[in-house]
Amino acid sequence: MNYITTTDLRTKSSQLVASLQSGMEISLIHRSKIVGVIKPVQKSAKPLTQEGINDLTKLARKLNLPKISYKEREKIYRKHLMEKYGKSLS
Secondary structure (H helix, E strand, O other), X not given: OXXXXXXXXXXXXXXXXXXXXXXXXXEEEEOOEEEEEEOOOOOOOOOOOHHHHHHXXXXXXXXXXXXXXXXXXXXXXXXXXXXXXXXXXX
């Protein structure tokens, strides 16, 4: 199945799904013109494993960023809002 018309979308949906699962790209035709291409979704990245978590932890330690409490974070954010929007913010 290389193409499908807009009227065939309802009747040939099972064939469309099968074609997409096999990795084919299908052209969508409307009134004798190609209006788009239907492509299968690309495979997502591998899920995060324990080794990946350990690597991220090592990288975070290497950056040695300062620890900020929620109160300090809120204070910095409020200051940023005041500089950007002024006092009229409620």
